Amino acid sequence: MQSQSRQSPYVPAVLLAVLSAVFYILCKKFLSGGNGGAAIWFADAVAIAFLYRHHYRHWPLLIAAFLSAIIAAGVGVGFGILLAIQYALACLSEVLPAALLLRRFCPREDYFDGLWPWARFTLFSAVLPPLCSAAVGAMVADASGRGSFSEVFPPWYIANAVGILVLLPIALQCRWSTLHSLFRGVDLGRFLVVGALAISCILLILPLATHPFVFASLPLIWAASRLKLLHTLAVIFVAILLMSMHFAGVDRAAQGDGFFLFLAVFASAIPAYVMAVSANIERHRNARIVEMESDLSYRASHDDLTGLPNREAFKRELLEAIGGARENGERHALVHIDLDGFKLINDSAGHLAGDALLQKISRQLGGLLHPTDRVARLGGDEFGLLFFRSTKEQARARCEELLRGITALRFPWRGRVYGVGASAGITEINRHNSRLEDLLSQADVACYSAKHARRGTVMLYEIARSAAAEQHSEIIMASTIREALDRQRLTLCAQPIAPAANTGSVDHYEVLVRMQDDRGEPVMPAAFIPAAERYGLMLQIDCWVVDEILLRRAHQVAGAGFHFSLNISAEALGDSGFQRHLIEMLEHTPIPTRRIGFEITETAMVNQMDRASEFVASLRQMGCKVALDDFGNGLSSFSYLKAFAIDFIKIDGSFVREMESNVVDPIIVESIHQVAHRLGARTIAEYVESASVAALLHSIGVDFVQGYHIGPPLPLEQLLYVGTQLENSGRMELG
Numbered sequence: 001m002q003s004q005s006r007q008s009p010y011v012p013a014v015l016l017a018v019l020s021a022v023f024y025i026l027c028k029k030f031l032s033g034g035n036g037g038a039a040i041w042f043a044d045a046v047a048i049a050f051l052y053r054h055h056y057r058h059w060p061l062l063i064a065a066f067l068s069a070i071i072a073a074g075v076g077v078g079f080g081i082l083l084a085i086q087y088a089l090a091c092l093s094e095v096l097p098a099a100l101l102l103r104r105f106c107p108r109e110d111y112f113d114g115l116w117p118w119a120r121f122t123l124f125s126a127v128l129p130p131l132c133s134a135a136v137g138a139m140v141a142d143a144s145g146r147g148s149f150s151e152v153f154p155p156w157y158i159a160n161a162v163g164i165l166v167l168l169p170i171a172l173q174c175r176w177s178t179l180h181s182l183f184r185g186v187d188l189g190r191f192l193v194v195g196a197l198a199i200s201c202i203l204l205i206l207p208l209a210t211h212p213f214v215f216a217s218l219p220l221i222w223a224a225s226r227l228k229l230l231h232t233l234a235v236i237f238v239a240i241l242l243m244s245m246h247f248a249g250v251d252r253a254a255q256g257d258g259f260f261l262f263l264a265v266f267a268s269a270i271p272a273y274v275m276a277v278s279a280n281i282e283r284h285r286n287a288r289i290v291e292m293e294s295d296l297s298y299r300a301s302h303d304d305l306t307g308l309p310n311r312e313a314f315k316r317e318l319l320e321a322i323g324g325a326r327e328n329g330e331r332h333a334l335v336h337i338d339l340d341g342f343k344l345i346n347d348s349a350g351h352l353a354g355d356a357l358l359q360k361i362s363r364q365l366g367g368l369l370h371p372t373d374r375v376a377r378l379g380g381d382e383f384g385l386l387f388f389r390s391t392k393e394q395a396r397a398r399c400e401e402l403l404r405g406i407t408a409l410r411f412p413w414r415g416r417v418y419g420v421g422a423s424a425g426i427t428e429i430n431r432h433n434s435r436l437e438d439l440l441s442q443a444d445v446a447c448y449s450a451k452h453a454r455r456g457t458v459m460l461y462e463i464a465r466s467a468a469a470e471q472h473s474e475i476i477m478a479s480t481i482r483e484a485l486d487r488q489r490l491t492l493c494a495q496p497i498a499p500a501a502n503t504g505s506v507d508h509y510e511v512l513v514r515m516q517d518d519r520g521e522p523v524m525p526a527a528f529i530p531a532a533e534r535y536g537l538m539l540q541i542d543c544w545v546v547d548e549i550l551l552r553r554a555h556q557v558a559g560a561g562f563h564f565s566l567n568i569s570a571e572a573l574g575d576s577g578f579q580r581h582l583i584e585m586l587e588h589t590p591i592p593t594r595r596i597g598f599e600i601t602e603t604a605m606v607n608q609m610d611r612a613s614e615f616v617a618s619l620r621q622m623g624c625k626v627a628l629d630d631f632g633n634g635l636s637s638f639s640y641l642k643a644f645a646i647d648f649i650k651i652d653g654s655f656v657r658e659m660e661s662n663v664v665d666p667i668i669v670e671s672i673h674q675v676a677h678r679l680g681a682r683t684i685a686e687y688v689e690s691a692s693v694a695a696l697l698h699s700i701g702v703d704f705v706q707g708y709h710i711g712p713p714l715p716l717e718q719l720l721y722v723g724t725q726l727e728n729s730g731r732m733e734l735g
Contacts, residue, residue, distance in 0.1 A: 009058035016050045016062055017069035019043075024073035027163075031244045037147075037155050039244045039265070041163040043070065044094050044133065048125065048164065049171035051099035067092060086140040094133030094160060098125050109172065112229055113284040118277055125168055130160040162266045165273075166237050173230050191231045195238070198223040202239055206246055216243065220272030224279065232276035236269045243268070303377040305355055306362035314376035314384045315436065321386060322434045332429040333395030335385035336443035337365075339406070340421035340455040342381040353413045357420065361406060368402055384443075392428040392460050399424045399458045407456060423450040427461040445475060477531035480517060485540055489516045492548060493713035494564065497684060497706045500698040508563040510599065510706065512713050513545055538569035539578060550585040550596075553720070558591045560723025565597035565627060570604030579615050586622055597625035599650065602632075616644055627684065632672060649676040651702070653687025659696055670700045677701075 020043045027038040047066045051059055067088050074084030101124035111121035134157035141152040198219040205215045220239060224232045243265045301313035309317070324330040339361070346354035358381065365375050365383060374386040385402075387395045403422050411418045425446025427439055442461040450459035484490055494509035515523040532538045545566055549557060557564070572578045586593055598619060605612050605628060616626050627648035632655055651672050659665045673683045685697045688707030697705055 009054065009061050012050060012054060012058070013061050013065040016047060017065040019046045020066050020069040021073040021076075024070055025077060027159075028073075028077045031241075037152070038159050039155075039247070040166075040240065041156075041159040042167045043163075044091050044098075044160060045164045045167040046171055047091070047095040048098045048102070048129075048168055049174075051095065052102050052172065063092065063096075066095070083140070083144060086144075087137065090133050090136035090140060093136045094129045097132055098129035098164070101125070101128065111169070111172075112277055112280045114281055118281065122165065126161045126164040130157050130164065133157075133160050158263060158266065162240070166233065166240060166269075170230065170233050170237060187228070187231070191227060191234070194223050194226045195231070195235045198235055199238060199242065203242065206243065217268040217271050220269055221275055224272040224276040227276075229276050229280040229283075232272065236272055236276075240265060240269055306359055306377050308362050308366070308383075309374070309376040311376065311378045311384070314374065314378065314386070315440075317374045317376075317386055318429075318436060318439065321388060321429050322436060322439075324388075325429050325431055325434050329431055330389060330429075331391055333385075333387040333390045333392050334427050334429055334439050334443045335387065335395060335399055336378070336425045336440075336447040337383040337385065337399075337402070337422050338424075338447050338451060339381040340423055340451065342420050345411075345418050345420065349413050349416070349418065353411075353418070356413065357411050357418070360411060361409065361420075364405060364409060365402065368405060392426050395426050395428075396458050396460060399426060403456060403458065421456045423447055423455055424458045425450055425461060426458060441475070474531040474534055477528055478535040478537060480523070481515065481528055481532050481535075481537050481541075483518065484515050485537075485544065489518075490514070490541070490544060491516065492545065492716040494716050494719045495706060495713040496711040497565075497704050498710045500685075500694065500702050500705045503694055503705060503710055506711070508565070508597075508704070509719065510565050511545065511549060511567075511716070513541060513567075514713075533569065533571070536571060539571045539575055542567075542569055542572040543578060543581065546582055546585055550589040550591065553716075554589045554591055556720045558589075560720050562719075562723055563595045563597065563625075565599050565625070567599045567629070568604075570601065570607060573600060573604050573615065574608045574611055576611075579611075579618075583618060583622075586619075586624065593623035594625075596623075597627060597647070599627045599629040601629045603630075605644065613644055616646075620645060620647070628681075630686075632668065646676075646679070646681045648684055648704075649681050650684045650686055650706075653685075653707075656685050656687045656693065656697070656707075657689065659693055666696065666700065669697070669702065673700060673702050 023042040023046060027041050027043065031039045047062075050062055050066075054062060070088040070091055071081070071084045074087055075081060079087065102121070105124050106117070106121050110117045112118055134153050137156045138147075138149040138152040141147045142149045146152075201219040202216045216239070220236060223235045227235065247265060301309055303310045318334065321330075321332040321334075325332060342354065342357070345357060358377075362375075362377065362383075365385075369375055369385070370387075372388045374388075376384045378384045385399075387398065390398075403424060406420065406422045409419065411420075425443045425448070427433070427442035427446060429439060433439065433442075446459045446461040450457045491514045493512045493514055495512060496506040497508040497510060498504070498506045512525070514525070515528050517523055529538075532541055549564070549566060586596070589596075600612065600616070605616075619626055625647040627650050628644075628646050629650045630652045631649045632652040649672065651669055655665045655668050655672075659669065669685065676683045682703040684704040684706055685702045686706050688694050688697065688705040688709045690709055694705050694709055
């Protein structure tokens with residue numbers, strides 16, 4: 001409801017008085033039948049509209065104006081002052097209840113937006129209030145001898161109800177905005193043409209047909225199907241007015257003045273009225289559906305917090321840029337921005353502060369971009385930028401300016417001032433780099449590399465030349481590893497370890513893991529092990545190896561009769577779940593634990609000192625052997641060996657490869673060997689590639705040697721097959 005509480009009530013009061021008097025005289029002079037009763041009554045509808053639209057405190061003045069006009073008009077048409085006052089009170093008995101009921105039950109002015117609002121509006125305006133007016137008016141007429149109650153009540157009720165039903169909606173819609181809509185351009189032309197044709201048809205039918213009401217309803221129905229609701233109501237109002245005047249005798253051709261004659265006039269407009277309301281309800285329903293679809297579409301493509309486009313909408317913009325690059329050779333820049341220090345604010349000041357900061361940064365980013373640029377919130381504290389027709393060098397200069405602006409931003413919150421920084425990664429969209437997934441990944445990786453290199457910097461993604469590209473290669477490799485684990489593309493090999501004194505006698509093997517890519521091509525350990533370590537996949541690999549040897553192939557390994565050792569990564573060594581799983585496998589495997597060994601790198605052993613010492617002790621208590629791998633490549637300190645009981649120390653291959661040409665390496669190897677023996681451990685030299693190196697190691701006293709001179713890694717299936725075919729005699733056991 002649009003209350004006009006702020007405007008002066010005097011102007012509306014004067015306007016109400018004038019309109020009430022005009023409609024009073026119109027109805028009494030031109031719309032009354034032979035018995036003097038008005039066939040239709042419009043004055044009360046005007047008063048109801050004025051009271052409904054104005055504040056309660058203005059009602060006394062408006063009611064006074066209305067009563068004064070009605071009394072004056074009544075006297076003007078020939079009523080005595082007392083009778084005019086009585087009829088004015090009868091009118092007021094309808095106006096007041098209708099205005100009160102409408103303000104109570106129809107406050108939103110949605111009377112024609114749905115079936116229930118329309119029924120509610122009709123009930124509280126045109127059905128119930130006229131009962132009061134008709135009752136009071138009939139009693140006044142009966143008391144004054146102008147007609148009996150039963151004769152006056154029905155036509156009075158119908159006249160008031162129809163007057164309210166036809167004129168009140170028009171009166172309520174009489175606002176400048178609505179009138180402007182009614183009398184503009186195409187709508188005005190359609191209204192005038194359709195309305196004129198409908199009214200003309202009715203005027204042509206009236207003199208020709210004895211009962212023209214059915215025929216008169218057809219032009220109104222046609223008009224209702226062509227016009228908006230307010231236009232249709234205006235046409236219906238004019239049609240009823242003209243037909244009522246016709247049958248009231250204005251053209252001296254009245255065909256009767258009975259109640260049923262006028263009732264038929266009103267009935268002729270009902271189909272068009274119902275059709276107009278139904279069409280309006282359907283129109284509003286469709287509008288709500290369109291609005292809902294538009295809202296859902298907006299929500300689906302925009303971030304609720306910042307109002308920026310979301311990731312999916314950004315992808316569509318990115319596809320447009322990709323299309324331009326492929327078809328026209330255009331170059332664009334894709335930027336991934338990640339805020340630095342945002343989590344600290346979110347945790348210390350709360351999520352409300354974090355949300356407010358994101359909104360502020362979003363506004364700042366939007367204000368610094370060109371009209372052709374695109375910005376989106378990708379999620380969390382990450383934003384995506386798309387610079388159309390921009391090289392990566394130009395994008396870098398602009399991003400550096402954006403980052404300086406974000407860093408200079410100060411965010412006050414509850415008495416404290418916060419600040420954040422940002423890092424950015426850039427990749428160029430061109431004809432040769434135009435795959436959506438690759439571009440998003442490249443920008444993300446470049447941003448990740450920028451954050452780890454030095455926060456607040458911008459890093460370009462240069463294929464095969466940048467740290468970001470190397471990082472990206474590792475990410476792709478990590479994905480390949482996950483896929484290999486899921487699709488069983490890991491395999492096992494075993495490399496022999498022989499006594500230095502007799503390299504032809506092999507009874508011990510180190511189990512090594514290998515991987516195949518999606519084309520079945522082998523992937524070398526140097527390519528996938530670093531990525532697995534960086535992205536936390538070594539634990540899964542170690543679990544797979546343990547289950548493969550100790551569970552799924554345990555009977556084959558036990559039947560082959562050889563000793564073997566498994567590698568344990570730093571991640572697995574520090575995982576209590578893995579430790580429990582390995583102990584459980586050792587307790588139930590058919591392989592004798594004295595033939596099982598584990599290799600742990602020096603760095604992993606030191607970094608997991610407390611857990612490693614207990615775990616190593618548990619393994620040795622079960623009969624397993626433990627080797628310290630890559631010794632000398634890490635901290636190169638003998639002091640921590642006092643905390644562990646180790647069975648083997650594997651001398652790092654970097655000291656073995658060049659023993660013949662480097663005078664220092666033999667000294668280091670001999671020192672490690674001597675210390676190991678004094679601690680009760682035996683030594684294994686890695687990367688033995690020639691017989692001369694093997695002989696030199698034997699002369700130093702190294703116990704075992706491993707490398708391509710002894711034998712390359714063999715597929716485990718081949719080794720198991722050969723092992724089951726050979727006799728166990730003649731094999732030397734380690735330990």
